Amino acid sequence: MTIGIDLIHFSTSDYFLGLDTFAKEKSVDLDKYTIGIGQEKMSIAPPDEDIITLAAKAAAPILEQIEKNDITAVLFATESGIDQSKSAGAFLHGLLQLPNRCRVMEFKHACYAGTAALQMATKMVAANPKEKILVIAADIAKYDVDSSGEATQGCGAVAMLVTDNPRILKIEPGSGYYTEDVNDFWRPNHRETALVDGKYSTKVYLNSMKHAWDNFVEETGRGFDDIDAFCYHIPFSRMTEKAHKTLIKKVGAKIDDETFKRQTDAGQVYNRIVGNSYSASLYIGFCSFLDNAEESLEGKRFGFFSYGSGCVAEFFSGAIQSNYRQYLMTDSHKKQINSRQALSYQQYLAFYHSVNLSVENIKLPLTNKGSYRLKAVENHIRIYERQQS
Ligand code: HMG
Numbered sequence: 217m218t219i220g221i222d223l224i225h226f227s228t229s230d231y232f233l234g235l236d237t238f239a240k241e242k243s244v245d246l247d248k249y250t251i252g253i254g255q256e257k258m259s260i261a262p263p264d265e266d267i268i269t270l271a272a273k274a275a276a277p278i279l280e281q282i283e284k285n286d287i288t289a290v291l292f293a294t295e296s297g298i299d300q301s302k303s304a305g306a307f308l309h310g311l312l313q314l315p316n317r318c319r320v321m322e323f324k325h326a327c328y329a330g331t332a333a334l335q336m337a338t339k340m341v342a343a344n345p346k347e348k349i350l351v352i353a354a355d356i357a358k359y360d361v362d363s364s365g366e367a368t369q370g371c372g373a374v375a376m377l378v379t380d381n382p383r384i385l386k387i388e389p390g391s392g393y394y395t396e397d398v399n400d401f402w403r404p405n406h407r408e409t410a411l412v413d414g415k416y417s418t419k420v421y422l423n424s425m426k427h428a429w430d431n432f433v434e435e436t437g438r439g440f441d442d443i444d445a446f447c448y449h450i451p452f453s454r455m456t457e458k459a460h461k462t463l464i465k466k467v468g469a470k471i472d473d474e475t476f477k478r479q480t481d482a483g484q485v486y487n488r489i490v491g492n493s494y495s496a497s498l499y500i501g502f503c504s505f506l507d508n509a510e511e512s513l514e515g516k517r518f519g520f521f522s523y524g525s526g527c528v529a530e531f532f533s534g535a536i537q538s539n540y541r542q543y544l545m546t547d548s549h550k551k552q553i554n555s556r557q558a559l560s561y562q563q564y565l566a567f568y569h570s571v572n573l574s575v576e577n578i579k580l581p582l583t584n585k586g587s588y589r590l591k592a593v594e595n596h597i598r599i600y601e602r603q604q605s
Contacts, residue, residue, distance in 0.1 A: 217345065219338045220382035220534060223281065225545045226374040226500050227273035228259040228490050230585045232556045233564040238367060241561040249367055254454035254484070258370045258491035259556065260564055262583035263571040264590045267296050267354040268307045268600060270373035272588040275312060275350060277545055278377050284312070286348045290320045291337055293329035293353040293495045295403065295524075297322065298598060308352065311588060311600050326401065327449055328524025329353065330374070330495035335532070337378035338387050345380040352376075355494035357410070361569055364414040368452045369568070370491020374499040383543045384506070384536070385518070391532040392432025394424045401525030408574075417525055418455065422462045424529035425521050429463060432531040440467040443533060444516040446479050447505060449498045449523040452491075453484040456501075459521065482509040489553060498522050506536075507546040514538050573598075 234257050235249040249255050261270070271292065279287075292305035299307075305320030323329040323336070330353030337349040354373030359365030400417035403410040425448075433439060440463070448459040460480050464471060471479075486504035487493075493500055498520060506513065513536040523529045559567065567583070579592045584603075591601045 217342065218381055218386045219341045220378065220387040221376045221385040222379040222382040223278045223377040223543060224374065224384060224499065224503060225274055225277045226372055226496065226503050226549060227270050227586070228372040228493070228552055228556070229261040229265050229270070230556055231260045231262060231559050231567065232257040232489070233260050233559050233561070235367065237558070237561055252454065253367065253452040254457070255367065255452050255488055255491060257489040259372060259493075260369070260559055260567055261356050261371045262567045263573070264580040264582065264584040265586070266298060266590050267294050267304055267356065267373065268298065268311060268598070269584060269586060269588040269590055270371065271304070271308050271352045271354040271375065272311050273586045274354070274373040275308070275352060275375035276587065277548055278350070278375050279312060282348070282377065285315045287314055287318055287350050288347045289318060289337070289340065289349045290314065291323060291333035291349060291351050292320065293323040293333040293351070294355055295324060295326050295329065295494050296354070296356045297324065300405070304354070305352070307598065307600065311602070325528045326524030326526050327451070327494045327497060328522050328528040328530065330499055331520070331522035331530050331532075334376060334378065334387070335391065335530070341378060341380055347379075349378040350375060351378055353495035353499055355496055357492040357494050358408060358568060359412065360409045361565070363412070365410065365412045368492050370493050372490050372493030372496045372500050374496040374503070376499065382537060384540045385534045386537060387532065387534045388436070390432070390436035391530050392428040392430065392435055394427035394431065394529045396420075396424065396527055398527050400527060412525075418458065420525070420527055421449070421455070421523050422459060424523060424527050425459055425462065425531070426466055428521065428529040428531040429466065436533070438533060440464075440469050442517060443519040444479070445483070445505060445513070446519045446521070447483050447498060447501045448521045450484065450487040450492070450501045451497065453488045456480050456484055486549070486553065503549060506540070506544055507549055512541070514540065
């Protein structure tokens with residue numbers, strides 16, 4: 217049985233903060249961002265955009281292409297949770313009018329949760345091939361103003377339809393895992409912004425990758441030379457270079473610069489201008505690879521490294537299906553990114569760091585240009601609306 221990603225589409229917000237504007241505001245050399253961490257822009261969510269509206273924008277184009285009543289489960293991964301009890305998937309289920317004969321669940325472990333949901337979906341389809349599962353990973357990466365993480369914010373959501381006989385990616389059985397109880401990045405319930413020990417977090421990321429890789433090799437018998445392209449979790453795009461160099465050194469591979477680029481570069485195009493989207497980041501990187509690779513990827517094997525601070529990591533692989541290009545939503549991805557509006561630093565502060573939604577009642581001004589928006593909070597309940605385009 218072949219199981220994997222049948223369709224994939226991502227969304228981001230309508231606004232961005234350029235790292236050039238950011239560097240000027242902070243009096244920092246721009247090269248630190250464009251070269252040192254490899255970022256140019258960060259997508260910024262206005263107050264009436266949250267993980268639910270991002271998720272709806274990501275999923276809607278997939279639902280337009282299938283019979284939406286066939287969806288049997290929504291597995292929603294996020295670390296920007298909006299309710300301690302009701303799952304984010306339930307809000308999304310209502311907004312997208314999904315069938316009642318369906319289960320919804322929320323998955324959490326930092327940026328790893330998207331992979332947990334994706335792998336769970338493959339197991340559900342293996343148990344019952346009739347299942348058609350909507351996996352969502354959606355996050356808004358937010359750090360304190362003037363903290364080390366502020367330059368690595370961003371937001372986005374990815375929707376993946378997981379089925380039998382997938383048209384885009386077959387997910388191969390066998391994964392390598394690594395878990396360790398560490399405090400490299402965390403967000404206690406009372407905080408809207410994450411706390412991070414930045415340099416330590418990059419060390420833990422790389423260390424956990426080496427362990428997950430060892431376990432992957434033991435479990436699958438596959439090695440570096442069996443993999444054509446690599447997608448790593450991308451908190452900032454330079455992390456891909458660090459991760460790939462670390463893996464190459466570990467396995468003792470000898471590869472030239474051109475091969476290095478072919479194995480990793482196409483996966484960074486979007487993340488460089490979207491920023492970190494936590495649980496969605498790895499899969500926006502995968503979309504980036506599919507949309508921007510110059511050569512056809514048919515039959516190529518991808519290695520995926522998923523990392524969630526705290527920390528849980530997984531290395532797994534998948535094979536690109538024949539004719540996959542026919543099913544990509546490249547135009548939609550590029551259109552969203554290219555039509556974003558630039559913000560000044562003051563506008564960014566007003567959007568990202570000034571509105572408190574932890575209140576009983578609030579009406580939100582219309583700034584979200586997408587098809588779905590958060591309209592208000594009434595009696596502590598989030599109210600969403602579908603906008604006519
Ligand atoms: P920082 O202190 O702002 O920057 O922290 P830095 O001084 O370390 O500089 C960054 C790089 O730019 C360095 O290169 C500098 O040399 C270089 P490196 O040593 O890394 O090779 N640099 C320059 N290059 C060219 N021209 C210049 C220049 N100046 C400096 N003029 C840090 C950077 C990433 C730590 C910070 O942004 C941060 O804390 N980010 C948030 C944490 C993070 O993203 N961690 C990544 C791993 S953990 C992870 O991925 C999980 C996560 O997604 C969350 C989750 O799982 O839920 C975060």
